[in-house]
Amino acid sequence: MRYTGCSNSRGGAFMLDAMYIRKQPEAVREKLARRGFDVDFQPFLNDDAERRRLIGETESLKAERNRVSASIPLLKKAGNDISAELARMRDVGDQIKELDGELLLVNTRMSDFLDRLPNLPADDVVPGGKENNEVIYTWGEKPEFDFEPKHHVELVTQLRMIDYERGAKLAGSGYWIYQGMGARLEWALLSFFIDRHLADGYEMMLLPHIVSYECGYTSGQFPKFEEDIFRVSDGSDTFRFLLPTAETALASLYRDEILPEAELPKKLFAYTPCYRREAGSYRADERGMIRGHQFNKIEMFQYVVPADTDRALDELTEKAADLVRSLGLHFRVSKLAAEDCSASMEKTLDVEVYIPSMGGYKEVSSASSAGAYQARRGNIRYRSSETGKPEFLHTLNASGLATSRLIPAIVEQFQEADGSVRIPTVLQPYLGGLEWIRP
RNA sequence: GGAGAGAUGGCCGAGCGGUUGAAGGCACCGGUCUUGAAAACCGGAACGGGUACGCCCGUCGCAGGUUCAAAUCCUGUUCUCUCCGCCA
Numbered sequence: 001m002r003y004t005g006c007s008n009s010r011g012g013a014f015m016l017d018a019m020y021i022r023k024q025p026e027a028v029r030e031k032l033a034r035r036g037f038d039v040d041f042q043p044f045l046n047d048d049a050e051r052r053r054l055i056g057e058t059e060s061l062k063a064e065r066n067r068v069s070a071s072i073p074l075l076k077k078a079g080n081d082i083s084a085e086l087a088r089m090r091d092v093g094d095q096i097k098e099l100d101g102e103l104l105l106v107n108t109r110m111s112d113f114l115d116r117l118p119n120l121p122a123d124d125v126v127p128g129g130k131e132n133n134e135v136i137y138t139w140g141e142k143p144e145f146d147f148e149p150k151h152h153v154e155l156v157t158q159l160r161m162i163d164y165e166r167g168a169k170l171a172g173s174g175y176w177i178y179q180g181m182g183a184r185l186e187w188a189l190l191s192f193f194i195d196r197h198l199a200d201g202y203e204m205m206l207l208p209h210i211v212s213y214e215c216g217y218t219s220g221q222f223p224k225f226e227e228d229i230f231r232v233s234d235g236s237d238t239f240r241f242l243l244p245t246a247e248t249a250l251a252s253l254y255r256d257e258i259l260p261e262a263e264l265p266k267k268l269f270a271y272t273p274c275y276r277r278e279a280g281s282y283r284a285d286e287r288g289m290i291r292g293h294q295f296n297k298i299e300m301f302q303y304v305v306p307a308d309t310d311r312a313l314d315e316l317t318e319k320a321a322d323l324v325r326s327l328g329l330h331f332r333v334s335k336l337a338a339e340d341c342s343a344s345m346e347k348t349l350d351v352e353v354y355i356p357s358m359g360g361y362k363e364v365s366s367a368s369s370a371g372a373y374q375a376r377r378g379n380i381r382y383r384s385s386e387t388g389k390p391e392f393l394h395t396l397n398a399s400g401l402a403t404s405r406l407i408p409a410i411v412e413q414f415q416e417a418d419g420s421v422r423i424p425t426v427l428q429p430y431l432g433g434l435e436w437i438r439p
Numbered sequence: 440g441g442a443g444a445g446a447u448g449g450c451c452g453a454g455c456g457g458u459u460g461a462a463g464g465c466a467c468c469g470g471u472c473u474u475g476a477a478a479a480c481c482g483g484a485a486c487g488g489g490u491a492c493g494c495c496c497g498u499c500g501c502a503g504g505u506u507c508a509a510a511u512c513c514u515g516u517u518c519u520c521u522c523c524g525c526c527a
Contacts (some may be wrong), residue, residue: 057490059496064494069508073457080445080509089507150463258449383449388468390449390486 016055017114017376022048031120031313034127034338044113053104054204058099065092075083089096106331115217116224118343119373125338125347132337133350139321140330142354147417150422151357152408153287158419159411161436168205174278174293182407185423186296188430189403191270193298197269197400200319202300207249213239218378220344220370230275231262242275246299247397251370254303255378261385263313264393266303269400271296278356280294290355290362295404305382306372309394315368316398318350323401327424329409330354332361351401353409367398 021028025041031038068089073110074178097403143149156162176188198204210232216222221244222228230242243249274297284338297339300319302312319335324331331353339382341348345368352361372392377383381390414422420438428435 052489055496058491061496062497065507069506070458086507093507260449383467388484399456 012159017117018048021045028148032117034121034125035118035341036127036129036339037118039117044110044262047106047110047113051103051110054106054394058103060094061092061096061379063081065089065096078279117343118369119220119346121338121341122347122369122371125336125341127339128337131339134335135339136333136335136349138274138330138332140354141330142330143356143413145356145415147262149356149412149415151287152179152355152411152420155411155415156407158439160423161407161411161437171293174291176292182436183295185410185427185437186403188427189401189406190296190298192269192326192431193400196268196319196326197298197300198266198325202267202269205246205250205268207243207270207272208335209243209247209250209272209275210240211249212245213241214255214378215248215252216241218255218374218380219248220342220374220377221248224343225435226285227279228277231276240260243272243339244276245274246270246272247301247325249301250301250397251374251395252378254380257380258390259303259380259381259393261305263303264303265302265308265394266383268302269300271298273297290358290405290408294405295402297402298400300398300400303380303382303392304396305384306394306407308371308390309371309396312394312396313347313349313367315401316396317351317367320351320367320398320400324351324353324364326426327406327410329406329424330412331364334361341368342369344370344373345375351404354413355405355408357408360364362409364401364405364409365399366394370395370397392427 002056009227021041022045025045028234029039029041068085074132075085081164126134140414153162153164157164159182161178163177163179164183167177168175176251193429194204212223216226216229229244232240232242234240248409250268251271273294275294278291278293302316304312320332321331331351332350334350336348336350348368350363350367351367354360371394374395375392380393380395382393383389384391410424411421414424416422423431423435423437
């Protein structure tokens with residue numbers, strides 16, 4: 001499936017990237033190498049040269065055609081015989097058509113190549129995978145239990161919060177049902193997050209959960225990661241899919257638009273369920289709610305001018321961390337190494353909550369800067385007050401938060417010997433003042 | 440689902456085969472005027488690409504077609520609006 005529509009956006013996005021590669025192929029190679037990508041740019045650079053040669057040829061033919069065409073009405077008026085001109089222009093038209101065909105081929109090859117390249121890591125992002133992630137700070141202490149702590153699956157089942165079996169009956173493995181206090185706790189978490197974001201001046205959005213191919217292209221999921229999503233069919237050929245994250249929709253809000261600089265930074269958040277195939281990614285220690293095909297998440301998003309990106313990433317990371325802190329959960333913040341950042345992102349900070357049964361930390365929020373990567377793909381610009389010209393803006397996103405790993409963290413970290421669970425103070429107002437969930 | 444109307448620059452809006460890349464207005468930038476600002480007046484300014492930096496090419500939702508020449512004609516397509524039907 002080709003990226004359809006927005007054809008001039010593609011041209012714009014395409015060229016800027018290409019220009020950088022043309023000018024600094026070694027710098028680009030080095031940056032990609034940090035992500036474990038070994039890319040040979042030679043074929044691309046050859047295409048780039050060929051492309052410019054074809055453009056030169058076809059455009060001088062077009063210039064001639066325009067010139068002669070403009071003179072034809074004048075010649076006609078003067079009573080000249082123009083049949084020779086007409087014949088020649090027919091011929092020129094054929095040549096143009098042929099050259100344009102070749103050009104299209106080269107262009108397609110180049111954009112297919114570029115579409116599949118991940119973002120370049122930021123300068124302060126170290127090479128390598130997970131093992132090179134750096135813990136920035138840790139908050140709180142690992143909980144100590146003077147009894148044998150239970151696994152969250154056992155706790156939430158006993159407390160009748162989550163029904164895994166019937167979830168599987170309804171939809172298959174990887175789906176669960178929130179019930180009773182589980183449903184209420186889930187809703188309390190989301191409400192709490194919403195209130196915090198509103199207090200911080202973020203605008204709330206409720207989005208379509210089924211979106212078009214272009215959204216996936218802009219956010220960077222497509223064309224490389226089409227197998228990670230649920231495609232939906234209405235019998236037509238239109239490619240639509242379920243949101244794997246609200247980011248996918250939020251990144252496309254202003255696609256093909258030019259925002260006034262005064263509107264930036266634009267701070268948004270959205271609640272949506274997230275639907276993911278997670279094909280083959282289950283691990284034995286991820287029993288329960290750690291990884292499912294559907295989970296609830298509130299996503300924060302910012303559109304900023306490039307100079308504001310670092311500040312925005314700090315803000316988003318701190319907001320996500322602060323939510324976990326407010327819940328009283330032990331967590332840490334890590335800066336990801338290049339290979340661990342998702343493809344669209346130049347830099348990512350994870351907020352990871354401690355899950356006692358795993359003896360480790362699990363991501364509840366990923367705060368990332370996409371730099372101009374998504375903006376290029378979606379042709380999202382702002383009018384710079386400095387130059388007066390449209391420039392690509394920067395996009396950032398962070399979960400705030402995904403709940404599916406918070407509930408395990410809450411029930412496990414706050415469990416008592418009798419299997420009851422203490423409700424975090426900040427959530428109690430959302431639960432009618434309730435302090436405990438008891439068997 | 441049926442019928443109709445529409446889609447033009449940052450925004451609104453004219454144009455319906457040949458100096459129209461596009462009148463006019465708003466917004467924007469520079470200048471004159473002003474103590475300063477506003478108003479008024481004058482001027483500039485679309486986006487993308489190529490470049491021998493003189494210019495040139497492309498772009499009027501999108502994709503094709505007709506033509507020497509398309510915003511303008513033809514076909515397809517997407518989206519928006521109005522009316523009818525259906526429905527949470």
